[in-house]
Amino acid sequence: MKNWLPIVLLALLTLVYAADRNSGPAVELNASAAQPRQVEDVTEKAITRDYANAWKVMETALSENRTDQLGSGFAGVAQDKLEKRIEGQRASNLKVRIVDHGHKLDAIFYSPEGSALQVRDTAQLEIEYLNGNSVVHREQVTQKYLALLTVGEDRWKVRVLEEEPKS
């Protein structure tokens, strides 16, 4: 029995690692400057988890030109724009592949009743632009985003996601 223990532990570690990998890119949230309400610990964890999920969903959607999963991470304006973007990509046989190296979020605004949160995201991304299956451009960028998240049925969803011009 003792001989099996390391194997079981290793298998568990692998599962945990795999689960972690499946949960999306690395996201760090600094909520200390949020106004006018302080972000609760539980909300911080939920935002981190759900924002990572949204990016994972978006990356899959953009690389596979699929819109079916977008609703699990996005809502409203952000979802509409992504759907249009993917529709355009599909019509032109274009794709975008993102290798996500992580996000640093700074909470800016947390609404008084706790249903909307605005963050500034500094994302480290490697982006490949594809025409058909050939990569026509590849770039490594540090891009700032302004995101607005609102509480959905059982999770936070991205309602606005806009890139900010480089200052």
Next chain:
Amino acid sequence: MNRSFLHGRRSSRASASARERKSKNLYLVLLTIAIAIATCGKAFAADLKAPKQATAGEGITITAGDGGELLLFGPGGASKRKVSAGDVQIAGEDVRAAGRYVAVLDQATAEFYVTAAKPSTVNFLARPSRVPVSRPDAISGVAFVFDDFQNLVLKPTPVKFDLTVKENAPTTRTVESKEGIAFTRLPSASKEGAAQFVASVGGGTPVRRVVQQVASDACNLRMKAQKTDKSIIVETDPIKDCSGNAVPDGTIVTFIEVTDKGRSTVDARIKRGTARAELPLASSGTISVASGVVTGNELHLGGGQ
């Protein structure tokens, strides 16, 4: 003779080698020029210029050094088109979404940012939907400022919040948005009723929400009791808050009877302004009444009352 012959052979050999060097240099110069021309040509062909920033919904011009297939990737779409060398017009409808755009033509790329157009509307969150009267900072309004193309307008924009109850003068606040968001806190009015909470940006359509302002906690809660053969009937006077607004029907009022046999509690709802309950018959003891955190008068049983 031999000397001059030798000298002649030497000088002809030297001039041959000089010619060879010259032609080698010429070859190198020509090669360099050819490479330079090719490189310049390539660089020119690969040239793609775009303005650094554009406004959402307004067309832009991209300058292409050569013809080919221009790919445009943006936050609200992606497109492919054949273009000739020179100015390429990108229609306003292709750059409606704010964010970063990347144009690719052959080996050349150009990036530009589209920023929101002028503010035209707000998304408005008003909380809570029901609020007691006369509470400071009880109502909060959050407005998200958008342009015609659903882009969050990041430029500071004045947002006007109006809160009106019935015929009273509105409470107005103008708040400048920050990163596309403006928020305010307002006190609830002293009179109950449906308050119209409106948020608007200059020239845009106002967005209206209703906040029901209801009576606050009961004030001067009083009851009277009447003994019958089987029980004691207790009933409050009309229940009002301190501003004179009737506390809404359905609000719970608790009657507590404490006698030497024990304690009886009855929760009754306000119905047509008063609350009424039936308590067990007792010859002595006390009856008290409360609504929320407010306690009312106390009645003492006994002495045949």
